Structure formats: structure tokens, C-alpha cells
Amino acid sequence: MTARTVLVVGAGPAGAAAALAARARGAAVVLAERAFAGGNAVAHSLLPSKVHLAATADLAAYARWGLGSPPEGAPWAVGAHLRWRREAARTAYEEDLDGAGVDRVSGAVTFEGPGRARIEGPTGGRDLAFDAVVIATGSVQAFPPGTTPDGRVVRIARDLASLDTVPATAAVLGAGPTGVEIATVLAGYGTRVTLVGRAPGLLPGEDPVLADALARTLAGRGVELVLAAGVTACAADGDGVRVDLADGRSLRFETAFVATGRRGATQGLAVDRLGLAPDGTGYLPVDGCARTAAPGVFAAGDVTGEPLVANKAAAQGAVAGARAASGEGEADAEGKDLPTLDPAGVPTAVFSQPEYARVGIAPGSAAAAGLSVWAGDDLASLRRHVLGRETSSDAVRVAVGPAGEVRGAAILGDGAAERIALAAAAIAWHVPAAALANLLPVVPSAGETWTRLRP
Numbered sequence: 001m002t003a004r005t006v007l008v009v010g011a012g013p014a015g016a017a018a019a020l021a022a023r024a025r026g027a028a029v030v031l032a033e034r035a036f037a038g039g040n041a042v043a044h045s046l047l048p049s050k051v052h053l054a055a056t057a058d059l060a061a062y063a064r065w066g067l068g069s070p071p072e073g074a075p076w077a078v079g080a081h082l083r084w085r086r087e088a089a090r091t092a093y094e095e096d097l098d099g100a101g102v103d104r105v106s107g108a109v110t111f112e113g114p115g116r117a118r119i120e121g122p123t124g125g126r127d128l129a130f131d132a133v134v135i136a137t138g139s140v141q142a143f144p145p146g147t148t149p150d151g152r153v154v155r156i157a158r159d160l161a162s163l164d165t166v167p168a169t170a171a172v173l174g175a176g177p178t179g180v181e182i183a184t185v186l187a188g189y190g191t192r193v194t195l196v197g198r199a200p201g202l203l204p205g206e207d208p209v210l211a212d213a214l215a216r217t218l219a220g221r222g223v224e225l226v227l228a229a230g231v232t233a234c235a236a237d238g239d240g241v242r243v244d245l246a247d248g249r250s251l252r253f254e255t256a257f258v259a260t261g262r263r264g265a266t267q268g269l270a271v272d273r274l275g276l277a278p279d280g281t282g283y284l285p286v287d288g289c290a291r292t293a294a295p296g297v298f299a300a301g302d303v304t305g306e307p308l309v310a311n312k313a314a315a316q317g318a319v320a321g322a323r324a325a326s327g328e329g330e331a332d333a334e335g336k337d338l339p340t341l342d343p344a345g346v347p348t349a350v351f352s353q354p355e356y357a358r359v360g361i362a363p364g365s366a367a368a369a370g371l372s373v374w375a376g377d378d379l380a381s382l383r384r385h386v387l388g389r390e391t392s393s394d395a396v397r398v399a400v401g402p403a404g405e406v407r408g409a410a411i412l413g414d415g416a417a418e419r420i421a422l423a424a425a426a427i428a429w430h431v432p433a434a435a436l437a438n439l440l441p442v443v444p445s446a447g448e449t450w451t452r453l454r455p
């Protein structure tokens, strides 16, 4: 039997996972990437922002013991480390794909019709016929009207990667996960930050109680919060930036970062020639099998819409790749069931300081879903005293089902992104909330917060 040919478009976390999964099931895989193996995740978004956040967390720990303020050249030094780590991560992606026998092609894909694509690369073009395709082209930043990013003073999230000096003042537009992370980085380096959000609170859609606690922590660190505010314009003005608000105020900053939303990266692909139409935000909706509305056309990662996170991208890519290699059935060539993914079960995190993480139903939405909420804090923990904190800095909230089972959880505190895995396991295995409260955590440890979990 001849192997199926699977075309994968985009070599980010979704496309790389799709290519590997399709190869593992015997398909001949062509992976086309127009820019960078590892995708935007490695080149522009996840890796650069997390390197800056890790650095500012270390600087904050240093300052906590009264050991001084951040050195002026910190972002420049961190940037040098980042460029090196980015190349290392790109090489790791390339070696993984090459080792599995994936045919990597440099170039941008445009569809010509069902089963046909053109890849236009730096050394020429190539026409390709395929049996199935996985579209994993990610997302791009969207801008509100009146906002004109110039990469110099009006910047976007990806410009954090090239931050090499500390601006004295900065506006961050957008109080979702990306805006909160950028505000955290800049404040950590010593910038006077104004965080502007359209909703009345931070992190719309997340747990409002913990989001409010995070807002208080940011404000305590000197971040000015301008919430429930519409931005009508944001543009370079003289040697700085002017931000106009809907209430008539006009604010001036040395720089601004725009983080107000994203769109699916489907422009220029000509998916209409596959019989597909992106939704109003450029996304390609898929089912739990990563299937789009067109036969043989799968999609994975950011291009399928929320949640826009790398763990969903990789898991959905693996589902798409396995299915693209196996045809239309529910089992592979060896009769094994093919995987599925429910994006609602994907844990997500905001790498603020402290971190916020959630899995399943946000406890703030529990009442509307007929669930109850249990909450815990670290007020009785010894860890709080070790760290010299006067008030609680750590909190968990859990959405609890009628049989006492964990249905969702949110954590605010150091290491929340790691700690949310316990709640994810509790949901997957139908663990009662009471079992979390009866854990025997090491003292001192962040696990102490679970022992205060009560209805």
C-alpha cells in the first residue's frame, strides 16, 4: 500500500506535533514553514516572554531581601541570553522533525484546490498534491481602530523579544493574559506601567475573585490600572506615544505595547479553494477530532481559536496528524482508536507574579453552571512566614459538582502553572474536593493552601 501524503502548514507546536504524529503512523509528511521551526511560540511569543518573566522573577526575589533594584542593563543581558536560547530551541525542533523523517520545506503555502498546494520559498516554488492537510498557521495580533504599531514606540507583544532598554513609562493596552504578562515584565525591570483594559477587571473570563487579588498585587507594585476604559487612538506623537481614551482623557508615555487580541492566521492561504471559510475572526473551527468542515482538511493550534496556548496546540496537532495519516475512520491501520481532544479540559496559565492558572470551569462561573465553590488561602501556612509575607498571597478556588467532585479550579500564587496539574488530574479522575483538602503537603510548601480548602 502506498503511504498517504500529508501536508502540514506551519512548524509551531501544533504543526510539529502533527507532523510527528502523522509520520509515526506511516504517512509521507511534507512540513512547510515560511519563517521559523518552533513557530511564533519559539520566535516571538511564548519563549521570549517567559525568558523575560523568569529574569524579572529572579530580580524580584533579589529585591525582596533588600538587595537592590534591577540593574539598568538587565533587559539587554536577558535579550542576549534569549537570542541564544531561541536558536537552541529552533535546532531542537528541527532535529526532532529530521530524525523522524519529516520532509521540511521552507516556504509559504497557498492552496490551489482540493488536494493541491503551492509552496513558495526563498529558492523557488513547488507544487504539491496531498491526501490530507493539517493547517497549523497560528494566530496574528489584531489591533483596535486608531492604533498604529510602528515597532519603535507603539509596539506589539512580539516586540518584547527585542526589548533591550528600560522605558521610563509605558502603557500596556489590553488586560488579558498577554497584557498582564507584558505589564509584569516591564514593572519588573523598573518601568512605570499603566495597564489599560476595556473590561472592569483584569483577565476577563477568568475567576474574578483571583483576578481582583492579582489586580491589587499589581497596583501594590506601582502598576496603574485604568480599567473599564475604551481606547480610541494610540499613535506615535513627538518622541513618545499618545493614548486617547473614550472618556476624553489623553495620556502620554515613552512607549506603548498593544495586546488587545488576536486573529487566526488564515490570510493568504486561500482556504476557500479547499471549500472552507474562516469565521469572522479568521479562525477555522474544528471538532474534537481536529476536522474542519472540508473532507481531508484538519486544523490545529491557535488557528482553530481559543484557548490560544501551546499545550492545546501540541495536543490538537497530535490528534490532527494521527487522523490525517489514517483517513476518515475512527481507528488507525492497526485497529487502534484514534485520539480526540476537548479544548475545555486544557489547563492555562498567566505568568504574572504571582502566577494565575486555571483548568476546567472557572470558579467564577460555577453558580451559573449549578456548581458550588470551595476556597482556600495560605493564611495558616508556615511558608508565608518563611517568605516574609504579612497577608495571604496564595489562593485556590474550586468549582465543585453535586457529588462533591472537582469540576474546575483556579490558583493564584507562586508556581500556579505547575500546581494546576494536580487539579487537572482531580478533574480527570473525578476526585472529590474534600480529598484535596485532606492532602498532607510538605511544610513549608505551596501545597499548604489546599488544606484550607472549604465550601
Ligand SMILES: Cc1cc2nc3c(=O)[nH]c(=O)nc-3n(C[C@H](O)[C@H](O)[C@H](O)COP(=O)(O)OP(=O)(O)OC[C@H]3O[C@@H](n4cnc5c(N)ncnc54)[C@H](O)[C@@H]3O)c2cc1C
Pocket: 009, 010, 011, 012, 013, 014, 015, 032, 033, 034, 035, 036, 037, 038, 039, 040, 041, 042, 044, 045, 046, 047, 049, 050, 107, 108, 109, 110, 136, 137, 138, 139, 157, 158, 178, 265, 268, 269, 300, 301, 302, 303, 308, 309, 310, 311, 313, 351
Ligand atoms: C506574548 C505571548 C506569550 C505567550 N506565552 C505563552 C505561554 O507561556 N504558554 C502557552 O502555552 N502559550 C503562550 N502563548 C501562546 C502560544 O505562543 C501559542 O498558543 C502557540 O504559539 C500556538 O502554536 P501554533 O503551532 O498554533 O502556532 P505558531 O506558534 O503561531 O506557529 C505557526 C507557524 O505557522 C507559520 N505559517 C503561517 N502561515 C503560513 C503559511 N501560509 N505557510 C507556511 N507557514 C505558515 C508561521 O510562520 C508560524 O511559524 C503566548 C502568546 C503570546 C502572544
